[in-house]
Amino acid sequence: MADTTSRMLRLLSLLQARRDWPGELLAERLEVSVRTVRRDVDRLRELGYRVQAMKGPDGGYRLDAGAELPPLLFDDEQAVAVAIALQTAAASGADIGEAAERALATVRQVMPSPVRHRVDGVVASSPAAVAPVDPARLLAVSGAIRAREVLRFDYGETADTAPRRTEAHHLVARSGRWYLIGWDLDRDDWRVYRVDRMLPRSARGARFTPRELPGHDPHTFLTARFRGAVAGDAWPCRGSVVLALPIEAVLPFAADAVVEAVDAQRTRVSAGSWSWTALAASFLRFDAEVTGAEPPALAAAFTTLAERAGRIRVGQTDTSDRRRSP
Template sequence: MADTSARILRLLSLLQARVEWRGADLADRLDVSARTLRRDVGTLRELGYPVNAVMGAGGGYRLGAGGRLPPLVLDDDQAIAIALALQTAPATVAGIVDAVGRALTTLRQVMPARLRAASEAFDVTLLRNYWEFSAEPVDVGTLRTVGAAIRTARVLRFDHHAGDGVAPDAGPPRDVEPHHLVVWAGRWYLIARDLPGRRWHTYRVDRIRPHTPGGGAVFTPQPLTRDDLTRLVVQNPDRGDTPGQWQCVGSAILDLPAAVTARWAPGGSVVEPVGAGRSRLTVGGWSWAGIAGLLITFDTGLSDVEPPELRAAMRQISRRLDDATAPAR
């Protein structure tokens, strides 16, 4: 009986993991005959789970909507994956740290002893890397409002705050059609199309202050590909970033187009187009040598380096490299 119950739970987990299964594939995954699979599906139906038959070559099954479904059914690998993800979740959203901890505790409480021991083997201590250029955490209420406007395809009205201060930009509130939330380099971005000009814009979510949680008029979403999102966020020098609060902030003109520089610049840096095929990168760091090293990784021509402390660090690095590559005496 225990083996049968475990198999039925495994069947339910598989049905939840995919929109549609071929009957033969399910039987193979469960290592049972087609007859036993039909009997197990019948058992799930008797328990109130809406398992629908799929017509076609070979036949199949699909888990329908509704019914007396449990909040969550996980197999061993899924449970461990969620526990690990909760432990390593980046603190990019304000107000959820306690919730993440409670979720991890709840998950471990309902795990069998063997899985609980396995998940605790992955206890993680996160240490900050100096090369992380994190932003201020996003307000969870703002994230909910923006996400709801995207999900319901409703116009979003908000004040936009320049920089990392609290004062809004001059001018009226923004009215946009919100399409996507994108997380990149520790920052949350909203991809939206403004109503007056119907142009695409990229907004830092931590600088958005929504007006109405319910949203405005309904709009028809415009499909965007992954390449579109990359162009609007990763390769976009006008994505609203500003240098982080570092003890050293420097800049240089790179012999690269702004889109290329933006693609590889760390979060919290600023990229500005400077003529054809050139761009200025402004970035912060814990030392002038650190900023110099970051600029060197672009492997391109550099000019107009500021401030003098950064130029001095580059000269010092150059002398060290000359010494390191000099012929042995």
């Protein structure tokens, strides 16, 4: 009986993992006969699981969603994955922290004791979202993407102006915020919008044919826009310098830069940024002597920074935009 129960649980796990399963493939995975699979399927139906038989030369089975939710089944790895996902839900940017806590408590109650103990051993934490988004907004935006309908919305502080009209293509979560990538019909160009600043209008827009996103991948496209890149997701300004530091002192703070030891006391660092002056400033944060700046545009940017720094005076207050009293 224990073997039968274990096999049924494994069968249920397989049926939940993909939509359609040929009967012979299920039998192969469970290492039993097709007839045994048929009997186990009948037992699952008796327990309330809606398993439909598929017609055809090979036959097969499909687990359909029902009006009532039968007991959920997670293997150990799935249970731990669910626990981590729910515990770190706040970092997704969706304002669902409380709902995630309740969902985790509900799922935990129906888990077998061994799996529950494993889940309790997973204590994950993550920073709160920078700008939590109302789930209703996420649903509205994702609904427009799925239906391929033009999304009309007010944006930021422009609620008193005409709404934006955008062909909604991709919804992307990044660093605690949600972004919509869409084709702005009024600006005739791709645009990126923060969803927490959007207020979708209730009226549904016209249907549209999806466009080809530059770079094809939404995450790459978003990275490129943040970096001001003109091609792919590469930084528009890239250069290198030699720092008077050993490589082991540079590596922990190099981020996405490329480092190479020149000798025991010097390291060449290659990196990128959205401007030459910003790149030069990023090298200065290592608090070390800098030489060998390449290309010339980067060397010139160091001169610009030095001139700006030289104009700073201790205690100096900028009064250029203060209005004089009459």
